[in-house]
Amino acid sequence: xxxxxxxxQDPKVRATNFKEVCLGYDAGEAMEEASRCLNCKNPxxxxxxxxxxxxxxxxxxxxxxxxxxxxxxISEDSSLPAICGRVCPQETQCEGNCILxxxxxxxxxxxxxxxVADYNRENGAPVTGKAVSNGxxxxxxxxxxxxxxxxxxxxxAGYDVTIFEVLxxxxxxxxxxxxxxxxxxxxxxxxxxENVRRLGVRIETNVVIGRTLxxxxxxxxxxxxxxxxxxxxxxxxxxxxxxxxxNGVFSANEYLTRSNLMRAFDPESDTPIFIGKNTVVVGGGNxxxxxxxxxxxxxxxxxxxxxxxxxxxxxxAEEVHxxxxxxxxxRMLTNPVAILGDEKGYVKAIRCIRMELGECDASGxxxxxxxxxxxxxxxxxxxxMALGTSPNPLIANTTEGLETExxxxxxxxxxxxxxxxxxxxxxxxxTGAATVILAMGAGRKAAAAIDEYIKxx
Numbered sequence: 001x002x003x004x005x006x007x008x009q010d011p012k013v014r015a016t017n018f019k020e021v022c023l024g025y026d027a028g029e030a031m032e033e034a035s036r037c038l039n040c041k042n043p044x045x046x047x048x049x050x051x052x053x054x055x056x057x058x059x060x061x062x063x064x065x066x067x068x069x070x071x072x073x074i075s076e077d078s079s080l081p082a083i084c085g086r087v088c089p090q091e092t093q094c095e096g097n098c099i100l101x102x103x104x105x106x107x108x109x110x111x112x113x114x115x116v117a118d119y120n121r122e123n124g125a126p127v128t129g130k131a132v133s134n135g136x137x138x139x140x141x142x143x144x145x146x147x148x149x150x151x152x153x154x155x156x157a158g159y160d161v162t163i164f165e166v167l168x169x170x171x172x173x174x175x176x177x178x179x180x181x182x183x184x185x186x187x188x189x190x191x192x193x194e195n196v197r198r199l200g201v202r203i204e205t206n207v208v209i210g211r212t213l214x215x216x217x218x219x220x221x222x223x224x225x226x227x228x229x230x231x232x233x234x235x236x237x238x239x240x241x242x243x244x245x246x247n248g249v250f251s252a253n254e255y256l257t258r259s260n261l262m263r264a265f266d267p268e269s270d271t272p273i274f275i276g277k278n279t280v281v282v283g284g285g286n287x288x289x290x291x292x293x294x295x296x297x298x299x300x301x302x303x304x305x306x307x308x309x310x311x312x313x314x315x316x317a318e319e320v321h322x323x324x325x326x327x328x329x330x331r332m333l334t335n336p337v338a339i340l341g342d343e344k345g346y347v348k349a350i351r352c353i354r355m356e357l358g359e360c361d362a363s364g365x366x367x368x369x370x371x372x373x374x375x376x377x378x379x380x381x382x383x384x385m386a387l388g389t390s391p392n393p394l395i396a397n398t399t400e401g402l403e404t405e406x407x408x409x410x411x412x413x414x415x416x417x418x419x420x421x422x423x424x425x426x427x428x429x430x431t432g433a434a435t436v437i438l439a440m441g442a443g444r445k446a447a448a449a450i451d452e453y454i455k456x457x
Contacts, residue, residue, distance in 0.1 A: 003105040004033040011325035015296055018180045018265050021322060022086070022111075027065070030115040034063035036100065037107050044097035045109060050441030051149070053077045055094060055109055062112055071120040074113060075128065079152035080145065080192045080440065082121065083174060085114025086183055088437040089316050121191050130200040134158035136454050139224040141209045141395065144172025145436045146230035146427030148196050149443030150450075155199035157451055162224075164207040169261065172232050173428075174436070176261040177253075179290050181297070182319075185260075210394035215402070219422055225457065226422050226450045229410060230443055233389040233428035239282070243339025244385075248276060248347035252283070252291040252386035259294050275299050276382030280350050282336055283386030284308070287433075289319040291384045292328045302328045303378060307335040307355050307368040333357075335368065337375065339383055349377040389433045399423065407432060416446030417453075424450055 007023040008014075014021050025033065037059040045055045054073050061070035074081045090096070090110035098106035119125075138154050140147045143165040151161045169175050174189050183189060197203065209215060209231070218224045236251035238244050255273070258264045264273035279295040281288050284306035296302045304323070306313060309332050313320055324330070333355040340349040354374035357366035396404045401420040403411040409430055416424040426442030428434055 001036050001100075001104070003036070003108050004029050006108065006111050011322075011327075014181065015326040018297055020184055021181050024118060025111055025115045027067070027115075027119070030062055030112055030119075031065060033108050034059045034112060037063070038099060040099060044099065045094040045107075048093045048097040050093070050437045051077045051444055053094075053113075058116065059107065059109070059112060062116060067116055067119045067123075068125050070116045071125055074116060077444075078113075078440070079149055079196055080174075080436070081113050082117035082188045083145075083183060083192055084437055084440070085110050085112075085117055086188070087178060087435075089435055091317060093437065118188075121187075127195050127198055128156065129198060131156050131158045133160060136160065137162070137224045138450060138454075139164065139218045139222070139227045141215070141227065141229045142166075142172055142231040142427075142429070143170040143193070143203055143205075144174065144230060144232045144427065144439065146232075146429075146439035146443035146446075147172065147228065148193065149440040150228045150230060150426070150447045151201045151443075152196050152199055153444055153447035154450060155196075155201050157447075159451075159454075161201045163201060163203045164209055164213070165203060165205045166208050166231075167261065168205050170203045170205060172230075173234075176257040177287070177290070179256065179260055179294050180265070181293070182290070208394075210398040215395065215399040215420075215423060225454050226424060228416065228443070228446050228450060229395060229418075229423065229425040229429050230427045230439070230446075231391065231395055231429045232439075233391045233409075233433045235390045235392050235408070236385065237387045237389060238385055239336060239387065241336060241338050243341055243347070246339055246341040246347050247345050248274065248381050249339060249383045249385070250274075252281075252287045252384050253389060255291055255384050256287070256294065259298070265294070265298065273298065274382060276347075276380070277301065278378075278380045279303070279382040279384060280305060280336075280378055280380040281384045281386055282350075283388075284313045284315055285386065285388070286315045286319055287388075288384075288386035289315045289323050289328075291386050293319075293323055293326060295382065295384065296323075296326055296328055300382060303331055303380075304328060305331045305334040305336065305350075305352055305378070307333065308357065308365070309333060312365055331378075333368070335370065336383075337370075340377065347381050347383055348379070350380050350383055351375055351377050389428075391429045391432070395429075414445065415449035416442060417449055422453070424453075
């Protein structure tokens with residue numbers, strides 16, 4: 001059986017607006033898709049889910065029309081189901097391990113999770129309330145996916161949890177990094193965060209850990225028995241090529257933060273954002289797709305340049321497909337060597353060289369090698385660098401005994417234990433930029449480790 005189709009905005013229409021692309025299933029479509037699940041006795045989908053959601057159990061409830069019970073089952077393991085259903089790379093995780101996908105199409109697990117979360121939000125289903133306090137305090141640094149997941153599990157166990165967030169809105173990358181057309185902020189993100197607050201979690205915004213307060217102060221002076229660092233990786237990387245300081249060159253972080261968190265896409269917002277006639281996005285990950293599709297919606301002609309082939313693109317296949325449908329142009333085996341400017345210091349073109357794939361590198365992918373004499377110029381007045389991010393060193397530099405590795409990531413084991421007693425870490429702060437669901441999984445593991453640490457202490 002084929003997967004039940006999911007409704008989407010028409011590509012020509014959605015390329016001109018910031019409304020959500022995917023319209024999701026209705027109840028009938030969700031029940032029809034859920035009926036495809038084989039309810040395996042040894043479900044591979046659960047094993048590949050970083051937070052181990054009881055996938056066959058919740059899908060069985062969807063099949064029978066018990067949407068509230070399906071939501072309860074998902075909520076046992078996930079605090080952000082409406083978000084995960086939209087942005088997780090299911091094709092390489094749960095759906096990638098679905099037995100139906102071997103010879104056909106996997107069950108649309110992500111779309112079903114999204115439906116359940118949206119249905120229960122729209123119909124006012126009850127959520128878990130505050131647990132009985134156990135009298136212990138834990139601090140969380142960062143309100144992104146790992147921080148929210150860690151806080152949720154600890155609050156359910158009775159801990160007094162406070163999240164400290166550097167920005168003026170909670171959500172971390174969910175607010176500043178992922179565009180509105182993939183993840184609506186007011187209806188989805190704010191609701192999920194409010195559910196975490198209902199557990200008793202306090203969220204203090206505009207607090208810069210490392211300046212306003214330090215981790216040492218939280219432990220030594222503020223009465224917290226443990227601290228979880230889930231501060232993400234928000235420090236952008238550049239190539240170090242000529243012309244990166246020209247006007248019109250942005251990091252994807254800045255560009256997306258202006259549009260998403262500061263709502264520069266909204267005509268009523270007073271946040272400025274440069275809208276060039278021709279934009280080149282450098283990179284091939286999900287952030288590159290987000291930046292490209294945002295620039296397109298703002299009115300620019302957009303080209304993505306990537307130094308490997310389409311087979312090696314790290315972005316989700318769905319995001320690449322949507323970008324192509326909307327009009328984004330892809331130039332594979334192409335790598336920038338310089339950004340060219342005019343006499344006023346503004347970008348006028350980006351010079352690229354053609355690449356070919358050579359021997360495999362340490363990651364197992366064939367390394368791109370430049371082809372001498374193949375340089376060509378692409379007209380552009382905007383260049384967006386989407387080359388990955390690193391953790392901000394401020395927290396590690398102001399915390400005694402907290403070790404980092406050469407890329408600036410905090411050193412922690414699989415359960416989040418760091419080199420500083422009482423300090424735990426997870427998500428992008430430890431691994432570098434990764435996915436929402438992996439960050440959530442790290443937050444949950446750290447919550448279990450914190451619980452054990454405090455009980456043993």
